[in-house]
Amino acid sequence: MQQDRPSSAPPNSFCVVMPTYNERDNISAMLRQLLAIFDGMPAVDGHILVVDDNSPDGTAEIVQDIAATDSRVFLLSGQKRGLGSAYTRGFEYVLAHLDVDAVVQMDADFSHSPLDTPRLLAALEEADVAIGSRYVLGGAIDERWGWWRRLLSRGGNMFARYIAGIYAIGDITAGFKAIRVSALRRAFPLRIPVQGYVFQVALLHSLMISGAHILELPIRFSDRQAGETKLGRRDIAEFLVHVWWLRLLSRKTFVKFALTGLTGVVVNLGCFQILLNSGVGPYISSAVAIELSIIWNFFLNNYWTFRDRQITARKRVRGLKFNAVSLLTLGVSFSSFVVLRWLMPEQPEVVAQALSILPGAMANYFANSYWTFKADPV
Ligand SMILES: Nc1nc2c(ncn2[C@@H]2O[C@H](COP(=O)(O)OP(=O)(O)OP(=O)(O)O)[C@@H](O)[C@H]2O)c(=O)[nH]1
Numbered sequence: 173m174q175q176d177r178p179s180s181a182p183p184n185s186f187c188v189v190m191p192t193y194n195e196r197d198n199i200s201a202m203l204r205q206l207l208a209i210f211d212g213m214p215a216v217d218g219h220i221l222v223v224d225d226n227s228p229d230g231t232a233e234i235v236q237d238i239a240a241t242d243s244r245v246f247l248l249s250g251q252k253r254g255l256g257s258a259y260t261r262g263f264e265y266v267l268a269h270l271d272v273d274a275v276v277q278m279d280a281d282f283s284h285s286p287l288d289t290p291r292l293l294a295a296l297e298e299a300d301v302a303i304g305s306r307y308v309l310g311g312a313i314d315e316r317w318g319w320w321r322r323l324l325s326r327g328g329n330m331f332a333r334y335i336a337g338i339y340a341i342g343d344i345t346a347g348f349k350a351i352r353v354s355a356l357r358r359a360f361p362l363r364i365p366v367q368g369y370v371f372q373v374a375l376l377h378s379l380m381i382s383g384a385h386i387l388e389l390p391i392r393f394s395d396r397q398a399g400e401t402k403l404g405r406r407d408i409a410e411f412l413v414h415v416w417w418l419r420l421l422s423r424k425t426f427v428k429f430a431l432t433g434l435t436g437v438v439v440n441l442g443c444f445q446i447l448l449n450s451g452v453g454p455y456i457s458s459a460v461a462i463e464l465s466i467i468w469n470f471f472l473n474n475y476w477t478f479r480d481r482q483i484t485a486r487k488r489v490r491g492l493k494f495n496a497v498s499l500l501t502l503g504v505s506f507s508s509f510v511v512l513r514w515l516m517p518e519q520p521e522v523v524a525q526a527l528s529i530l531p532g533a534m535a536n537y538f539a540n541s542y543w544t545f546k547a548d549p550v
């Protein structure tokens with residue numbers, strides 16, 4: 173999906189967009205370090221836009237004091253809705269009001285070293301996006317991270333890779349990037365808005381499908397210097413659901429499959445009602461209606477969704493596989509329901525039940541795509 177691009181001039185101006193929530197103990201040192209680095213880059217015009225969500229610890233006041241004495245620093249305040257909302261606001265502001273060639277996104281807690289910023293910006297000479305990557309050769313994570321945190325980070329990265337279908341990038345959840353404004357304009361606003369940490373994956377996906385040329389540069393990711401993490405359950409829940417949508421956005425077959433699934437719901441409920449009205453008991457009606465909808469979906473998928481695939485395996489074998497996959501779907505949906513209940517205990521059960529349809533449908537899609545309707549090798 174990446175395009176070959178001839179090298180172009182390095183950016184003459186840029187803006188670091190930095191979201192903050194309760195970063196009182198980091199923000200002052202962070203801004204001063206960044207400004208000192210800008211002083212060492214006299215040919216480039218650097219700015220910093222801090223996007224604060226009315227942090228109760230007074231982060232905004234500290235930023236305001238620095239902005240009063242240095243015209244390169246700006247503050248944007250707003251309601252707390254999450255990291256993705258803050259970045260969306262920040263990028264919208266830059267695109268509408270600042271005339272810069274590039275943006276840099278980074279955390280305020282020193283996990284991303286200000287010293288790496290010039291290196292990322294310089295890489296824009298050859299690319300539209302330069303990612304500060306933990307997961308390429310030479311990249312590293314703080315030694316103080318325990319095995320559980322490493323596993324979570326790696327697991328989240330792998331989940332996003334295989335579900336969203338982003339195979340070309342090592343660090344998909346990276347929050348340290350330099351982006352040419354021309355590429356950001358093509359990728360932004362995101363087609364499906366996000367609130368939380370999944371923003372990083374959604375932005376990367378959007379940059380990729382809009383044809384951005386992307387490079388990864390190794391960085392060392394340090395543990396936060398002060399303060400606490402803001403990653404919450406809500407972020408995890410949104411992450412787990414949203415990456416499936418990203419997959420959907422880039423797959424035509426999947427859209428057909430989803431439409432087929434919707435007609436299957438109508439067949440299922442319609443048959444159920446007809447059978448009930450004709451005096452058949454509810455359990456038999458339910459089982460017959462489910463099976464009829466599976467058969468209906470199978471034929472539609474066979475003759476429409478996967479029509480273009482060359483498959484020699486007998487149709488009856490495919491039908492049996494399709495039924496087996498339907499059992500799998502049930503298992504995936506139910507376990508998703510259990511997990512979603514744990515993640516969002518305050519929501520009504522029906523919300524978890526409705527959301528659990530999506531992973532089930534995706535499992536169904538992958539199993540059918542890679543097994544039932546697997547194309548013959550060419
Ligand atoms: N404006 C705004 N900033 C946020 C929000 N959530 C997180 N941030 C900022 O985004 C950056 C990354 O958040 P962190 O809490 O450090 O997330 P993390 O790096 O995954 O977690 P740690 O390991 O604790 O550092 C920091 O600069 C936060 O202050 C939010 O809801 N609004």
Ligand SMILES: [Mg+2]
Nearest residue numbers: 279281283396
């Ligand atoms: Mg952090």
